[in-house]
Amino acid sequence: LVSFCLVIYYQNxxxxxxxxxxxLMNRVGDCFILGGICMMIILGHWNMLCLWEFDSFIFVNLFIMVAGMTKSAQIPFGSWLPAAMAAPTPVSALVHSSTLVTAGVFLFIRFFYYLNTYYWFSVFMMYISIMTTIMSGICALYECDMKKIIALSTLSQLGVMMMSLSLGMPMLALFHLYTHAMFKALLFI
Structure with missing residues (x-):
């Protein structure tokens, strides 16, 4: 609700x-996060160390992946990030540096060692991250609005963070997340 109110600030x-x-895109991610939590409750435990012992946690894995992809605006859900640039500039700084888009990457970093046990995770995330990076780069070439160009550069950097996760380097992704957040926050000041 708060992000909606901030984006519609100009009231047109x-x-x-x-x-x-x-x-709506962020509510899709929220629903999948809540679905993953409900699946953990149904399966009977919250112990992160025991997630690997149950075969039925494949659905929790899928829910976490879709939630992370919507929150970090990866390729099927990437349309909301440039659209959020209708907000005023300080709001755009918050959206691009530390709040909405970094939640999905941090969710993937947090669950990396669990998600990486599935053989298809790395390959799937590699394809998604490459497509996100290429799509946002090509869209930025044809965009005239400077704020949307900055949003698309953020989207390509999120793709690079996801690519480093798919290559098995979560600490590099976390370092990239921190440096990118500081750079974007300083860019809008």
Whole structure:
């Protein structure tokens, strides 16, 4: 609700459409996070160290992956990030540096050692991250609005962070996350 109110600050139809897109895409991620939590409750435990012992946790894995992809605006869900640039500039700084887009990457970093036990995780995330990086780079070439270009550069950097995760380097992804957040926050000051 807060992100919706911030994006529709200018109160016109374009801001309303951007706010609706942003809030609905992020609610998809929220639903999948809650679905993963409900699956853990149904299966009977919250112990992160024992997640590998159950075969039925493949659904928890899928829920975590979709939630992380929506929160970090990866390729099927990447349309909300440039649309969120309808917000005023300080709000854009918060969106791009430390709040919405970094939640998905941090979720993947947090669950990396669990997700990496599945053989298809690395390959799938490599394809998704490469497609996200290429798509955002090509879209940035044809964009005229400077704030959207900055949003698309953020999207390509998120793809690079996900690529380092798919290569098995979560600490590199975390370092990239920190440096990118500081750079983007300073860019909007």
């Amino acid at each position: 139809n374009k801001s309303l459409a951007a706010g609706m897109l942003t809030v």
